[in-house]
Amino acid sequence: MKTLIRNATIIPMTERNLFFRGDILIKDGIISRVEPSIMEEADEIIDASEMIALPSFVNAHTHLSMVLMRNYKDTAENLQDWLSEIFPIEDKLVDEDIYQSSRLGCAELIDSGCTVFADMYFNAWNTVKAVKEAGIRGIISQTFMNDDKDAQWRISNTAPRILEAIGNDDMFRLDAGVHAVYTATPECYSIAAEWVKERGAFLHTHLSETKKENDDCMKQYGMSPAALIESTGAFSVPAYAAHSIYLSDDDMEILKKHNVSAVYNPSSNMKLASGVAEIAKIRGKGINVAMGTDGASSNNNLSMIKEMNIGALLQTVSMMTPSAVTPYDILSMATINGAKALGLDKRIGSIEVGKEADIVLINTEDINMAPVNDPLSAVVFSADRKNIDTVLCKGKKVKEHGLLLTVDKEEAIAKTKERWEDILRR
Amino acid sequence: MKTLIRNATIIPMTERNLFFRGDILIKDGIISRVEPSIMEEADEIIDASEMIALPSFVNAHTHLSMVLMRNYKDTAENLQDWLSEIFPIEDKLVDEDIYQSSRLGCAELIDSGCTVFADMYFNAWNTVKAVKEAGIRGIISQTFMNDDKDAQWRISNTAPRILEAIGNDDMFRLDAGVHAVYTATPECYSIAAEWVKERGAFLHTHLSETKKENDDCMKQYGMSPAALIESTGAFSVPAYAAHSIYLSDDDMEILKKHNVSAVYNPSSNMKLASGVAEIAKIRGKGINVAMGTDGASSNNNLSMIKEMNIGALLQTVSMMTPSAVTPYDILSMATINGAKALGLDKRIGSIEVGKEADIVLINTEDINMAPVNDPLSAVVFSADRKNIDTVLCKGKKVKEHGLLLTVDKEEAIAKTKERWEDILRR
Numbered sequence: 001m002k003t004l005i006r007n008a009t010i011i012p013m014t015e016r017n018l019f020f021r022g023d024i025l026i027k028d029g030i031i032s033r034v035e036p037s038i039m040e041e042a043d044e045i046i047d048a049s050e051m052i053a054l055p056s057f058v059n060a061h062t063h064l065s066m067v068l069m070r071n072y073k074d075t076a077e078n079l080q081d082w083l084s085e086i087f088p089i090e091d092k093l094v095d096e097d098i099y100q101s102s103r104l105g106c107a108e109l110i111d112s113g114c115t116v117f118a119d120m121y122f123n124a125w126n127t128v129k130a131v132k133e134a135g136i137r138g139i140i141s142q143t144f145m146n147d148d149k150d151a152q153w154r155i156s157n158t159a160p161r162i163l164e165a166i167g168n169d170d171m172f173r174l175d176a177g178v179h180a181v182y183t184a185t186p187e188c189y190s191i192a193a194e195w196v197k198e199r200g201a202f203l204h205t206h207l208s209e210t211k212k213e214n215d216d217c218m219k220q221y222g223m224s225p226a227a228l229i230e231s232t233g234a235f236s237v238p239a240y241a242a243h244s245i246y247l248s249d250d251d252m253e254i255l256k257k258h259n260v261s262a263v264y265n266p267s268s269n270m271k272l273a274s275g276v277a278e279i280a281k282i283r284g285k286g287i288n289v290a291m292g293t294d295g296a297s298s299n300n301n302l303s304m305i306k307e308m309n310i311g312a313l314l315q316t317v318s319m320m321t322p323s324a325v326t327p328y329d330i331l332s333m334a335t336i337n338g339a340k341a342l343g344l345d346k347r348i349g350s351i352e353v354g355k356e357a358d359i360v361l362i363n364t365e366d367i368n369m370a371p372v373n374d375p376l377s378a379v380v381f382s383a384d385r386k387n388i389d390t391v392l393c394k395g396k397k398v399k400e401h402g403l404l405l406t407v408d409k410e411e412a413i414a415k416t417k418e419r420w421e422d423i424l425r426r
Numbered sequence: 427m428k429t430l431i432r433n434a435t436i437i438p439m440t441e442r443n444l445f446f447r448g449d450i451l452i453k454d455g456i457i458s459r460v461e462p463s464i465m466e467e468a469d470e471i472i473d474a475s476e477m478i479a480l481p482s483f484v485n486a487h488t489h490l491s492m493v494l495m496r497n498y499k500d501t502a503e504n505l506q507d508w509l510s511e512i513f514p515i516e517d518k519l520v521d522e523d524i525y526q527s528s529r530l531g532c533a534e535l536i537d538s539g540c541t542v543f544a545d546m547y548f549n550a551w552n553t554v555k556a557v558k559e560a561g562i563r564g565i566i567s568q569t570f571m572n573d574d575k576d577a578q579w580r581i582s583n584t585a586p587r588i589l590e591a592i593g594n595d596d597m598f599r600l601d602a603g604v605h606a607v608y609t610a611t612p613e614c615y616s617i618a619a620e621w622v623k624e625r626g627a628f629l630h631t632h633l634s635e636t637k638k639e640n641d642d643c644m645k646q647y648g649m650s651p652a653a654l655i656e657s658t659g660a661f662s663v664p665a666y667a668a669h670s671i672y673l674s675d676d677d678m679e680i681l682k683k684h685n686v687s688a689v690y691n692p693s694s695n696m697k698l699a700s701g702v703a704e705i706a707k708i709r710g711k712g713i714n715v716a717m718g719t720d721g722a723s724s725n726n727n728l729s730m731i732k733e734m735n736i737g738a739l740l741q742t743v744s745m746m747t748p749s750a751v752t753p754y755d756i757l758s759m760a761t762i763n764g765a766k767a768l769g770l771d772k773r774i775g776s777i778e779v780g781k782e783a784d785i786v787l788i789n790t791e792d793i794n795m796a797p798v799n800d801p802l803s804a805v806v807f808s809a810d811r812k813n814i815d816t817v818l819c820k821g822k823k824v825k826e827h828g829l830l831l832t833v834d835k836e837e838a839i840a841k842t843k844e845r846w847e848d849i850l851r852r
Contacts, residue, residue, distance in 0.1 A: 067796075068797065069799070070795075070796070070797060070798075070799060070804070070808060071797075071798060071799040071800045071803040071804045071807060071808060072799040072800070074748070074753065074799075074800055074803040074807070075748070075749070075752075076748065077747060077748060077749060078747075104793060104796065107793045108793045108794055111793055111794070112794075266739075267739060269743065270739035270740065270742055270743035271739055271742060271748070271807065272748075273742050273743060273745070273746045273747050273748055274743075275743070275746070276743060296808075299807070300803065300804075300807040300808045301794050301807075301808055301810075302794075303794065303810075306735075306810070309732075309736075310735075310736060310739065313692075313693060313696035313697055313736065313740075314696065314739075314740075314743070316696055316697055316699050317695065317696035317699060317700075317701070317702060317740070319699070320699045320701070321503060321504075321699050322500070322501070322502065322503060322697070322698075322699055323501070323503060326501075327500065365836075365839060366839070367530060367533045367534045367537055367835055367838065367839060368534055368537070368538075368727050368728075368729065368811065369496075370493075370496070370530065370839045370842060370843055371494070371496060371497075371842060371843045371846045371847075372496075372497060373495070373496060373497040373498040373500075374497045374498065374500055377497040377500040377726065378496070378497045378726075381497060381500070381697065381725070381726040381727075382496060382497060382722075382726045382727055384727075384729075384732070384810055384811055384812070385794065385810055385812055386810070386811055386812040409793055410791075412793065413791060413792070413793060413796045416796060416797060417796055417797045420797045
């Protein structure tokens with residue numbers, strides 16, 4: 001199967017600020033040529049004359065099923081307040097809730113141009129099922145909370161169910177999602193890390209999301225969350241750390257030393273009044289920074305195209321200079337650096353010969369985009385979900401001309417609403 | 427002509443946090459009934475069972491024609507840098523450029539749910555023409571810059587052309603748009619204010635947008651921009667002041683004393699690294715605060731639905747508390763308080779019997795909106811341009827089921843691109 005994308009403005013994310021007009025040939029899901037003009041027969045030709053072609057977005061931190069709780073308890077004053085409203089709801093969730101809300105989550109990811117996400121949520125075998133049906137990739141995690149006993153129980157009882165759901169599908173990987181230092185003991189981190197090591201997977205965690213988290217950790221353990229996690233051995237495995245807001249210079253050294261990626265979650269950090277991650281400084285230390293939406297209950301969307309805009313604006317105003325984090329930097333975080341964080345950069349994250357064809361085509365022929373002037377700025381500052389025309393995952397279309405091809409949108413909405421009403425009655 | 431909107435979730439903006447399920451009857455452009463259930467025959471019935479009905483948005487500060495320069499020179503380090511790139515382009519603009527770009531601007535306003543905007547730009551008779559064709563409202567201004575002589579010249583030479591274009595159309599008003607204290611002399615402000623007074627119009631200006639503006643003003647005049655403008659008499663006429671970022675307590679007292687509205691422009695203020703307006707504090711002083719997008723070259727859209735989201739998030743993180751500026755507060759700024767700022771609150775800005783029917787219907791049956799949970803939060807944090815289903819201006823539909831009815835979108839895009847390419851060659 002050969003697909004030829006013709007005459008696109010290609011932003012390959014291989015070189016700083018590079019874009020050019022050209023064609024992309026995809027052969028059996030793999031990018032086989034990227035050139036100014038390709039004269040080769042193809043089974044399908046996509047006219048992209050008015051489109052910007054980008055690697056599709058990598059959402060490096062989310063909780064897909066939390067679409068259930070979208071705009072629920074938005075009056076919370078901070079993260080801890082909000083979690084105290086959310087945790088009791090989560091205790092009531094059953095498999096079908098997770099499955100249906102994951103379907104809706106997949107629909108929202110695809111609709112906004114994303115084909116891979118790093119998720120942290122319960123009963124993830126249901127999420128795997130939904131993601132397989134949606135035809136995208138899932139970096140799923142076995143969540144870990146509480147203590148060592150609980151961790152062992154999860155490894156024996158729930159992880160196998162997720163692994164069984166994944167099977168030998170290379171569009172998935174099962175990581176360890178250790179919630180945070182305020183919900184998991186150091187022993188829990190150690191056990192999760194050991195389990196990750198055996199399996200060649202990654203460790204996903206929340207890190208220094210609030211000042212309170214840091215203060216409490218210092219009080220309880222006499223060290224920062226980053227230092228505490230390091231001491232458990234959990235940064236000796238490949239890891240990515242969501243939020244990473246309150247990092248001292250020493251904490252940044254820890255991330256750098258262990259090659260831990262930070263994940264920037266601007267909307268959630270703003271909405272929960274958590275704070276502003278020092279992205280320019282973290283990047284300046286040579287730490288890889290990815291981007292994620294967090295869950296739809298603290299965002300309140302799963303849209304990377306929206307997240308880039310908000311994330312860029314927030315850095316500019318907090319640094320009081322636009323050059324601290326440029327549109328190219330933001331696009332990197334949302335594509336190739338996200339792929340790096342998840343260990344997928346050999347396969348996806350840029351438009352390069354040999355990589356798998358995860359590509360998004362953004363329509364510039366719309367009233368919010370014209371005239372384009374600067375394609376990088378246009379994507380970051382002007383584009384929205386409606387401009388996401390076509391999305392390919394491993395060469396297969398999952399969205400085409402604005403329509404979702406792999407998720408029944410109406411059904412996903414109806415079923416999720418049904419489940420949520422039922423949850424509220426439980 | 428009678429239109430009945432049925433079964434909507436109505437957020438009337440008449441009472442804090444109020445929403446209810448109900449019907450809206452519109453008779454000849456005027457809201458004649460708002461009730462839980464209306465049994466009355468109508469020429470047209472709109473089924474709004476899955477919609478949120480809100481007063482349409484008021485964009486209280488923009489430069490419509492700057493859609494031409496969308497994403498142009500986005501590398502500027504600050505407002506002054508950026509203006510030095512923009513002003514030479516503006517010197518080249520001719521009538522047709524303004525007309526065509528205004529058409530595109532109208533399309534973008536309507537598409538994102540806005541039916542009235544306060545504009546500040548050159549050769550505004552062309553904008554008036556475009557807005558009339560688009561069937562929405564325009565609070566247009568005669569721009570003032572430079573000195574008293576220049577002001578007199580504009581009053582005699584360009585203002586009459588705008589007034590002639592407006593005619594006796596009550597969907598328009600011609601205000602004085604005095605650019606700023608760093609581009610207009612105190613005498614220029616005085617003359618513009620005098621002209622406004624004679625005509626019963628309003629004065630529109632940029633105020634304390636950057637720290638540099640304040641510092642320079644202090645150096646040159648020994649007072650703050652607000653104090654300087656007050657001293658010219660320009661706050662003795664009804665006025666609204668964009669940005670209003672660097673206001674001291676004394677400056678706020680000046681705004682309060684003269685009933686001057688502040689206009690919050692979060693995206694532009696973030697993107698140009700101008701700063702963060704102290705919205706909670708300004709509102710706390712009893713000053714009316716509206717909201718605007720600024721021009722599409724510093725935003726880089728004209729979308730109030732996007733602006734509300736960014737504006738809410740920015741206040742939450744900068745105040746480090748979500749209750750400082752709530753979703754209801756943000757919705758107020760974008761509707762009724764915008765109408766107040768522009769002196770239109772007796773006619774529009776809320777869904778109330780006797781008001782003109784400027785209403786937006788937001789589709790909640792979409793993957794980024796379900797489940798709604800809290801309609802106010804859903805509009806502010808989850809909704810986007812694609813959810814703007816139907817827009818009415820004085821009872822007439824200008825957008826219906828996602829389609830623009832009064833602007834030929836393709837043509838507006840093509841013509842604007844054509845003009846821009848031509849401008850770059852001049």
